[in-house]
Amino acid sequence: MAPLRWGIASVGLISHDFVTALATLPKEDHQVVAVAARKLEDAEKFAKKHDIEKFYEGYDALGKDPTVDVVYIGAIVIKHFELGKMMLDYGKHVLCEKPLCVNEGQAKQLLNHAKEKKLFFMEAIWSRFFPAYIHLKKRIDSGELGDITEVEAEFGYPLAGIERCKLNALGGGTILDLGVYTIQVSLWVFRDYPVKITAKGQLNDDGVDVAMEATLDFPKGGVARIKTSALGLLNNKAVIRGTKGTIILHDFWSCVSLTDIDGSLVEFPLPKARYDFNFPNSCNLRYEAEATRQHILAGKLESESIPHSESLRIARIEDALRRQIGVRYAEDEQFKA
Known part of the structure; x- marks a missing residue:
C-alpha cells in the first residue's frame, strides 16, 4: 500500500514539530513530498532540514502538485479559511491547525465546502488522539x-x-x-x-x-x-x-x-525524534497524523473524534x-x- 503523501503549508514552529513527529511513523505509511511558504528561501530551508524533495513559493503551487494527497495547514488562524478552501479546490484532503477559523461563520463555510468537494477535512484537535x-x-x-x-x-x-x-x-x-x-x-x-x-x-x-x-x-x-x-x-x-x-x-x-x-x-512515553521540538510533547502530533491516514484510507470525510x-x-x-x-x-x- 502506498504511503500517504503530505504537503506542508507554512513553515512556522508548529509545522517543524508536525514534520518531525511525522518522521517517527513508518515511512511506508507517511511521506512528506512538498512544502510551501510565502518566501521561496524559507520553503527551501525547511525542505533541506527535513529532507523534503519539493519546495514552493506560494501555496497555489503546493495545491497544484499532483503528488500531494493531503495538506497540513500550519499557518496562523487568519489564513486557515483561505488556505483550507484553496487546498480543497485543488482536490486535496486537509488537516488544519486549531482553532479551525476565526469564527463559526468561517468554519461553517469551510466545512460545507469540504463536504461539497467530498474530501476529508479535520481540525487538528490533536489532544483527542x-x-x-x-x-x-x-x-x-x-x-x-x-x-x-x-x-x-x-x-x-x-x-x-x-x-x-x-x-x-x-x-x-x-x-x-x-x-x-x-x-x-x-x-x-x-x-x-x-x-x-x-x-x-x-x-x-x-x-x-x-x-x-x-x-x-x-x-x-x-x-x-x-x-x-x-x-x-x-x-x-x-x-x-x-x-x-x-x-x-x-x-x-x-x-x-x-x-x-x-x-x-499513568505515563504515555513518546518515541525519540530526529530533532528537538518547539513546543512541549509535540511528538504527540503523530497520533492525529496516523488518524488522518486511517480516515482517508477508509474513505471517510470527517473524524469521529x-x-x-x-x-x-x-x-x-x-x-x-x-x-x-x-x-x-x-x-x-x-x-x-
Missing part, C-alpha cells in the same frame, strides 16, 4: 468515574508579547489560541453543548483578550470552569470530577501523563466567549454563523 485521552474516554464510558459533575481546565503561558497573540488583525487573544483546548476537553468529557456560558476577561490595547475565565453549564447539571492567560503560567491541568472519582490530565493540551482514579500516575459538528460547537463557544468579553474581529462582520 492521545493515549491519555483515549484512557480517559474508556474510564468515562465504563462508568468508573460515575456521573461527571465538573471539569476544571486552565491553560496559561506568558504570551502577551508575541505578535500573533496580541494583535487583533492576526486573530489574537487567548480564547482562540489557548481557549480552544479548554473548550474541547470540556466537550470531550460532557459530550453535549452548554445551556449557559458565562465569561469575563481582560483585554489589551488592541482589543484582544489576554486573560479569560468562563463557566459552561451543561444540560445534566455538569459544569466546566475554564481559564486562559497570556500573562503568566497557569497549572495547565484538566481535572475531571465524577461522582465515583477524579482523573487529572497533566499538561492536558499536550498530555503524556495523568493521575488515575486510584491516585496512580473531532467531527465537523464538534468543530462548529467549539467555534460557537469561542464566539460566545468573545462576545461577552468584547473581542471583535473584522471577520465577524463578513462571516455570519
